[in-house]
Amino acid sequence: MIIRIMGEGQWTFDDTGVERLNELDAKVESAVDSGDDATFAAALSELLDAVRAEGTPVPAEELVDSDLILPPSDSTIDDVQHLLADDGLIPG
């Protein structure tokens, strides 16, 4: 699975890695529901950190579409709200 963080690039994940991300994604989703910007910022940065740390960066010269796209690290709840699918940022 290929994940893009907007403004930063793409990372490759295997299925077990994605499971872990789903937990963090749920946190982001509930933070958006809470409407609290600080909680949201913390949850989003935790998710993005996990992507950066646990994924394998896609080489810059590689041309490949992403399976999912995460918002940039400095997003606000407002920015993200309309990007959210019912399942959260990560489908499934």
Place this chain on the structure above:
Amino acid sequence: MKRMGMVFRAKANKALDRAEDPRETLDYSYQKQLELLQKVRRGVADVATSRKRLELQMNQLQQQSDKLQGQAQKALEMNREDLAREALTRRSGLHEQQTGLQQQHAALQAEEEKLTTASQRLQAKVESFRTRKESLKATYTAAEAQTKIGEAFSGISEEMSDVGLAVQRAEDKTASMQARAGAIDELIASGALEDVSGTTPQDDIALELDRMSSGSEVEGELAAMKAQLSGSGTPKEISGEAVGAEAPTETPEQKPEGEQS
């Protein structure tokens, strides 16, 4: 976001359908990619310009702050606590501006780094696309055209929409910062934060301090003249005294000149 990426891809596909020869869309897209690359590079340059302007303002505010500190010190030495207080009050007003500028500076620096990386990434991808495009054109057969050419676009459209958005965000940020930077320039120019370049008239605190210095200077000269007049019978002794009386009064006058330059 997924939606945005799909919109972008749909547009690319439309361009594909319109073209008589699908190979032309490859060249067309490549052209667009090069244009975007130029745009990102301009974006990096714009952000750098804004950052440098902020640095200049931060320096100006720091000089101003140092000067007010010096004035407060001097006013206190002259027992003018009111003037010292005024100088320190203005200085604390400056401090708020400085903190604001520091935060903006950090944000711009982060933005600059992000855009620089994005531009390098896009450049690598554009280069890959070019290779892919050339090899596809060389082995092109009408039968495989649509699918092969469609595949050629995978990845690059998404990258382009992402980078395009990043440039847009950077431009928005720089625009709002430039508006604030303009406001600070106006503040400095209006004298509310007096210009340290020395081209504008001195501020009122400096004028008051100068007036006091030159006042005591005048007093000193007067005293020396009076002493000379009254003691004209013994000129040798008096002239020695006069030199001694003149020296200390000169120092307070020269100090502010040195600080203001």
